Amino acid sequence: MGCQKVLESRHPNYMKGDLVWGFTKWEEFSLVSPTVLFKIEHIDVPLSYYTGILGMPGMTAYVGFFELGYPRKGENVFVSAASGAIGQLVGQFAKLIDCYVVGSAGSKENGKRSWRTKDKP
Numbered sequence: 001m002g003c004q005k006v007l008e009s010r011h012p013n014y015m016k017g018d019l020v021w022g023f024t025k026w027e028e029f030s031l032v033s034p035t036v037l038f039k040i041e042h043i044d045v046p047l048s049y050y051t052g053i054l055g056m057p058g059m060t061a062y063v064g065f066f067e068l069g070y071p072r073k074g075e076n077v078f079v080s081a082a083s084g085a086i087g088q089l090v091g092q093f094a095k096l097i098d099c100y101v102v103g104s105a106g107s108k109e110n111g112k113r114s115w116r117t118k119d120k121p
Helices: 047-051 056-068 085-096
Strands: 002-005 019-022 037-039 076-079 100-107 112-117
Touching: 002 047, 019 047, 056 085, 076 085, 085 100
Parallel strands: 076 100
Antiparallel strands: 002 019, 019 037, 100 112
């Protein structure tokens, strides 16, 4: 996922100078199908947000936590891979609605786990 500026387009929805984000390769110039792009309408936030909180990690965290998890204020939330792109957002979403959050990071391969908690008030 990345942010790009349209340099040339024959598609009616994309004009020269438009900002877009979507699935592209890591290269200076790309020829991209419009089906894998989304036009950036709100330029009042840094473009990097479209690869994080407003992109795939943010949407995955939001939908998984709020739409599938149905959290309620005061619940306990355990976040595995809390240091990852999605896990760290889930932890922040949980704290925003006053959940008690425990996050883990690490792996069996490196033989250690890290725990980050904050005592309940």
